[in-house]
Amino acid sequence: MATLDWSALTRSQTKRKLYARETYFREGLSDAEEVLAERLPAALRDGALLMLKPDGLAAGRLIPVLDYLGEHGFTVTAAREFRFQPFHWRELWRYQLTSATLDRLAVNELLLGAGPALLLLLRSESGHPLPGTVRLSTLKGSATLEAQRPGTLRALLGQPNRVLSYVHVADEPADLLRELGLLVDAADRRALLDSLAGGAPTAEDQATLDRARERFAAPSRSLALADVLDRVTRAVEAAGPGRAADAARHRLARMARGERVEWRPFLADLAAAGAHPDRWDLAALGTYVIEYDEPGHPKMLTNPDPQSWVSAPQPHVSAGGQSRQRENV
Template sequence: MTTIIDEETRSAVSPRTSAVGPRAFDALSSDPRKREAYRLDTYAREGLDLFRSPGDRAWLYATTFVVLKPDAFAGRRCGLILDILAEEGWLPIAARPLRFDPLLTREIWRYQFNAASAQRIAVVDHLLGAGPSLLVLLRDTRREPGLPASVRLTAAKGSADPGAAHGRDLRTRFGRVNGLFNFVHTADEPADVVRELRLFGYRTGSSWLRTALGATVAQPDGPCPARSLLPELEREVPAHDLDLTESLRRLAARGDTWGELARLHATPQRVALWLEALEDTELPGGAARWDVLSVLTGWIECNEPGVAPLLATVSATDWRNNG
């Protein structure tokens, strides 16, 4: 005998696990695994509330963001980065300082940190916590039809790994130093813009974020919303060459733990000793902090061999093939 179960009864027997509709992220991600994962992600769900109307969705295709990280401020790359982005058609429409802490770092990279090495995890909080970051919303003035601003920027940015770099990728032009001193973070595609802006909104304030979503590109002769913030933020971070060899030389002159390490253990094969010291020795202040970070970021392995991130980076090809 066939039993007919009405929809209300079916829901009672098998309750839904998501309040987000099954097609909510279809137009925002080319990755079916991400579409499903983000239906279960609190930040992605909250982020959708910022982008409900057709006009809001159009915003997600025309606009993205870049985060200038503390290493960009230490290396005095921020002005250069904004110059290069403008040359390639990404113009700032709003900007707001923010600060990373361990929780924000792990939530932003929730779907990638499973592949991060223990060495990278040990260092990244010291790096991202070493100074301010700057969230900059960018309007794409050279959009390729069907290709969202975030996807075009991801494709142009290039890999965080210098070994996978090519001469014209943006990170090479920014002067990328190593896998962690790569200066910028961007969202891969519109679904990530939705999720990550919700996360960053906890730091920038929701009212600022809602106002920023309606901002327009500044006039050529007007103040740039990002550049006007750089002088004050740069005063918080000492200028540094981010040079590993020079950092070792400077550290070797110190009379503390870091000086002893620089004198006696100045090879990548001894990085474990440096990481042990990092667990129970306070980093020095000022420029010496960036000396230690230059050594550590230059010597560590960033990823666990053979471990893939939960969600891989999407490509412009993925979007074109799904278009």
Template sequence: MTLTTDAVCRSAVAADALDALTADPDKRELYRYDTYAREGLDSFAAMGALERSRGVTFVALKPDAVAGRRCRQLLDVLYEEGWFPLAATPVRFDPLLTRELWRYQFNAASQQRIAVVDHLLGSGPSLLVLLGDARRPAWMPASVRLTAAKGSADPEAARGRDLRTRIGRVNGLFNFMHTADDPADVVRELQLFSYQAGWQWCREALTSDGPGQPPEPGSGPAHDLLPQLEAAIPQHDLDLALSLRRLERGTDAWAELATTAAAPEHIGAWLAELARTPLPYGSARWDVLSVVTGWIDCNEPGVAPLLPTSSAAAWEPAAPGENPTAKEAERCLS
């Protein structure tokens, strides 16, 4: 006998398990079938931290933030805007972590971006920082407020006061930071990081009853780890034009490209070299990365991510008499 589809249960996650963690109905459905979201829900529940997932968020300071020495500046700007570090740990991106972290967005990534991203994120340690939020409205999760404030990865979509603009975003890949879009992503993505970092680094902060106490500016667990990261990644200006000039003075394949293919229309030659030649060591590595990240197209034209970033407005409480589906409609149009 063949069972009908209606008779088969395909998720161990309850239909309403994500209702309080995301305002996106598509995400609620997809994450019921997502292994990391399921395990994350179990991990947070075991710690008694599911409610806490609305009051905390995280930022991952990527290797380009370390190379460009933007980490202290970013932490200071976050502090000014009400976010403060509760816990921190070094992490390293690998190709699998990258693809699973952005599983529902990577479908829109260009082949050029795919060719470059592992070289960038694999260029050294990143810093994962759990953040408290001293200024969030009661109805808005900390992750949603930070997502709205950080700004787009694309410089062309920059706003004057967004966080990435304030710290000097360079291009679509040199954007320095990754954050969770909403509490569902806090749960899912911290689970992904936990396979490498465990939970001990943030368990106390996640199981605390209160919002946590802001440390003094320029101090705390994240600042304490920065010397370790900066010792692993040389400081670099991340300047494309200066990088080309420095590469020209070399004697390797990158020097030849900097001499004969020093224009964006030759990005194919650079990516072909990247596929067959290891990046140089030290500062020259960041010279090459500055060139290729500056010239690639990051996204496939006309291809939308499976889960776009939803609007913070979708979390606003409905006014008396307002259609409760209005916020979801706004999300779809944003």
């Protein structure tokens, strides 16, 4: 990779080592350098990325998210409807999923493929000591309910558990570039990058956002545990008698008592019984009853302290990856 100033991209040394040899990040950075040229430093400083996940749209959280963003000085510069494929989400959370159980992977497979997502590129109002990505990540708050602080976005949205977190954001400028490299093709990526330094959204992007506002203005389904458990139970009852159906009923009874269950064997029981619950109900149910993480296997990446951006000198990044402060990669 060309010589560049990593201080414009991340405050994490671990992330720097991981991303330096990763194709998604390198393609995103290369396109950003070509498309934005001298506009790159300001775009990286002020740009941000937020995605309403399928569960966030289904729960009717789009308008509260847009209101929150506006109240905190973010404007939408581009909007894209997005459909997760398995490789998208596995690669997106590659360095976090080291701690995920295989049951959680199976639940994610159901959940993220159950409906559309909405990708929003944003611009933060100027004058803040933090880059837009870092500021938005701080405002987002923790996915863990017990760690959420009042006033953060996730606390406002009222997510029911750690997996149904409704939104995803790029945590640093390096993540924004990597995720654009992963989630969109080259032509669309270059258009999105240009929007980071542009003005108002294009007519097409505004139309996408307006359609989403109308379509997802209210919840389209209940994701509450009692509701999804009831609907999955009725689907199993409709399958009739049999050993596999009995095994599925036994696990459902354990879920009703608040117990966690092994998820993949439960899916196998459903298939063998010929039971076909609604995909959304099945996915949502899993988020309440699985073990999330393997003990003793922490994430490879955690977010750096936002204050490390406040105290660090302002970086300068120019086209071609050259900078005033240079480090070989």
